[in-house]
Amino acid sequence: MPNAFDLSQAKLYTFVDTAYLNGRDPIEIARQLCAGGADLIQLRAKNSSEEEVLALAEKIVPVTRESGVALVINDFPQVAQRVGAEFCHLGQEDFFDNGYQFAEGVWAKENSPLLGLSTHVPSQAERAIAARPAYIAIGPVFATPTKPSALAVTLDYVRWAKANVKIPWFAIGGINLTNVDQVLEAGATRICIVSAILNAPDIALACKRFRKIISASG
Numbered sequence: 001m002p003n004a005f006d007l008s009q010a011k012l013y014t015f016v017d018t019a020y021l022n023g024r025d026p027i028e029i030a031r032q033l034c035a036g037g038a039d040l041i042q043l044r045a046k047n048s049s050e051e052e053v054l055a056l057a058e059k060i061v062p063v064t065r066e067s068g069v070a071l072v073i074n075d076f077p078q079v080a081q082r083v084g085a086e087f088c089h090l091g092q093e094d095f096f097d098n099g100y101q102f103a104e105g106v107w108a109k110e111n112s113p114l115l116g117l118s119t120h121v122p123s124q125a126e127r128a129i130a131a132r133p134a135y136i137a138i139g140p141v142f143a144t145p146t147k148p149s150a151l152a153v154t155l156d157y158v159r160w161a162k163a164n165v166k167i168p169w170f171a172i173g174g175i176n177l178t179n180v181d182q183v184l185e186a187g188a189t190r191i192c193i194v195s196a197i198l199n200a201p202d203i204a205l206a207c208k209r210f211r212k213i214i215s216a217s218g
Contacts, residue, residue: 005070005086005114007134007135007168008168009039010039010040010070010168010190011039011189011190011191011211011214012037012038012039012040012190012191012193012207012210012211012214013038013039013040013042013072013170013172013190013191013193014038014040014042014192014193014197015041015042015043015044015193015194015197015198016029016030016033016041016042016043016044016060017042017146017194017198018044018045018046018047018048019044019046019047019146020195020198020199021198026043026056026059026060027059027060027063029198029203030060030063030064031063032203032204032207033069033197033203033204033207034063034064034066034067034069035067035204035207036197036203036204036205036206036207036208036211037207037208037211038207039069039070040069040070040071040072040086040087041060041069041070041071042072042073042074042087042089042192043056043057043060043071043072043073043074044074044075045074046074046075050076050079053075053076053079054076054079054083057071057073057080057082057083057085058083061083061084061085070085070087071083071085071086071087072085072086072087072088073085073087073088073089073113074088074089074090075089075090075091075094076088077090077106077107077113080113081107081109081112085113086113086114087113087114087115087116087134088106088113088114088115088116089115089116089117089118090115090116090117090118091117091118092117092118092119092120092124092127092128095115095117095128095131096127096131100131101131102131102132103115103117103131103132103133103134104132114133114134115133115134116133116134116135116136117131117133117135117136117137118136118137118139119136119137119138120139120140120150120151120157121153121157122157122160122164125160125161125164125165125169129165129166129167133167134167134168135167135168135169135170135190136165136167136168136169136170137169137170137171137172137192138153138157138158138161138165138169138170138171138172138188139153139157139171139172139173139192140152140153140172140173140174141154141155141157141158141171141173141174141175141183142173142174142175142179143174144173144174144194144195145195146173146194147173150173152173152174153173155182155183155186158171158183158186158188159186159187161188162186162187162188163187168190169188169190170188170190170191170192171183171186171188171191171192172192172194173192175191175192175193175196176193176195176196177196177209177210177213180210180213180214181213181217184213184214189214189218190214193206193210196210197210
């Protein structure tokens with residue numbers, strides 16, 4: 001069932017981002033992420049069509065499902081629903097500028113994927129939470145090559161989220177092994193990692209290292 005995944009225990013949110021594949025097989029990347037202990041894997045393919053994302057998602061679903069890992073589809077709600085993904089993730093503009101007010105309004109059917117929303121400032125977080133998503137993302141905490149035009153929100157936003165956000169939230173953006181402790185000390189308990197894992201020589205090992213650090217922080 002798409003919406004049976006329990007976010008309460010989820011700590012490590014990873015990505016199959018086509019911008020970081022460098023010729024590698026996305027299905028094998030997904031397998032390595034699962035082997036490393038990822039709780040969620042987002043399929044993000046910013047330069048691909050909906051049909052291309054659907055084709056790729058259909059190949060990744062069996063991998064995540066076998067491992068009990070939640071699949072998140074970025075940008076394409078109908079793809080998420082068609083493949084039975086647990087979540088769809090949308091940016092502020094993708095959600096609010098398309099006229100949505102509540103997460104459940106994205107899909108017409110029951111038993112649909114759950115929704116995650118990006119946020120970059122407290123006012124966006126408050127607006128997003130009012131839309132009743134399953135989780136929100138807080139970031140980019142640090143400058144990141146994944147979104148070079150996005151200004152870093154700094155650890156102050158992480159501290160604000162710790163004090164004010166009651167639904168599950170994930171810190172994202174420029175987080176790596178040298179600064180993840182700062183993010184955890186600021187109050188994050190759930191972390192999204194993109195380039196620091198996808199650029200690692202051993203993806204599964206990189207996942208395990210992050211998971212160990214996050215788990216040790218409590």
